[in-house]
Amino acid sequence: MDSKIGPFVKWAGGKNQLIDRLKARLPESYARYYEPFIGGGALFLDLQPNRAVINDNNEQLLNIYRQLKADAEAVIDAVNILDAEPCNKERYLAMRESYNNKIAANELDAQCAALMIWINKHCFNGLYRVNSKGLFNVPYNNKTCGVSIDADNLRNIGIFFRSNDIDIRQGDFEVACSDVSSGDFVYFDSPYIPISETANFTDYTKDGFSLEDHKRLARLFRHLDSIGAQIMLSNHNVPLVHSLYEGYEIETVDVRRAINRDASKRVGTEVIITNYRE
Template sequence: MAQKNPFVSPILKWVGGKRQLMGEIAQLLPRDLSKRLYCEPFVGGGAVLCHLQPKKAIICDLNEELINVYQVVRDHPDELIASLSSHENTPEYFYQVRSLDRDPLFEQVSSIERASRIIYLNKTCYNGLFRVNRSGEFNSPFGYYKSPNIVNEPGIYALSRYFRENDIEMVASDYEAVLSRDLPEKTFVYIDPPYHPLSETSNFTGYVQGGWNEEAQRRLKDVCDSLTERGIRFMQSNSSAEFIRDLYQDYTISSVRATRSINSVGSSRGAVEELIIRNYE
């Protein structure tokens, strides 16, 4: 791994972020991780990436706006910070910015302004919940925070430097497009998909259009089986649902406790059991 910079940390708040679980995850990583290509096909807020800071990695997400944020952080940190500094923390302004993706001219908005919009909405929306509707439009409400950290200048510069000084490929696509590549056997894949719900009311799949169901989880299991057959090591995080336990019964499964602070229902926040699934000891 590269020399770690303590200022490299997630710049977005993300549902299911792994920052608080890094102690448990780190203990279960392959010992020779520094010799492997790191691949994260559901990068989300990037907590694991920021903790590990590999020199060579492929990060992927189906959310094109998210990948654009990382590309802009890498290539245009000064312009991004200037744009973020222009935002206002008022409900009227928030809903004006939120509505931009309803406008047919949104496609003409620059990549820098789009990245600035996503970070601003993430920092000021209710509970930091990145959520889109079936049309792919951001629909989280205003959060009414007094002093949100919209301009995380040290964090943006540190992450930008990390991206530029290392070989980090950024891909906006379905996870299978990346994992079906001819990856070297010395690859480690960390998989953090939408979790299978513990109940019918706990499901959350609002990062991108569409959703995840049992069929989607089985498709991912098939891809994990393919990685195993190719000799590629993977670690997956998922919920402790009995369906997931049964699906991966032939793999090594560890249980961990995670405190979840992002949920639209206050009573659903708190310590919950999650699973870490591996195809290695």
């Protein structure tokens, strides 16, 4: 497919900034492309692989990919209706309630996808956070936003999904990788290990990814390596990552970080780890 496509939501850890450096480190060739923490899918949508497995444990996010595959026009029409009325705090809260009603009723349809896209554009920092009942609770960003979508991008994503062999899964990363074979390529972009020394990592389990999850991921990396898969992984440049992936190719890359009051903390380093050499 010739049309350029890209992420349709702002997503924590979105890889737009690192894309060229990730692309420079891809293996020369591979059978299937696996991305078990797909999020906004920056690398996947840029590469447009012919055979792929994408996965995430966020059911609502996966619903958007599924709805775009099934009928992108239905999602576009529903977002256009939401965009037709200007937003203010009252309207934002009403739409958030409609979205939460969809979640509570488990109605994963085009309207639910449209609401999530619209809310992502109007909520604070594009964050995705749910309460203990699984209901979305991010406040309004207090901005007058323009349109919430690039309709052609959504259309072209739908076409890309329908004209290629793309398996959309939902669940834990380890399960999603159960049929990886020799020659496949897997890109792991899990929630990162916190850099802040004050972050209490053992408590970082509620919506996030625990220390045990990071250890489980490192074991999976070593297992997939042993069966002949080609693997790339990104994370913060912190000592724990170096010890978990000892023995593999670990390259550090400079990145700009989200606004920090301390200017010296606006540049950081991340790592790109591979089990092969480019």
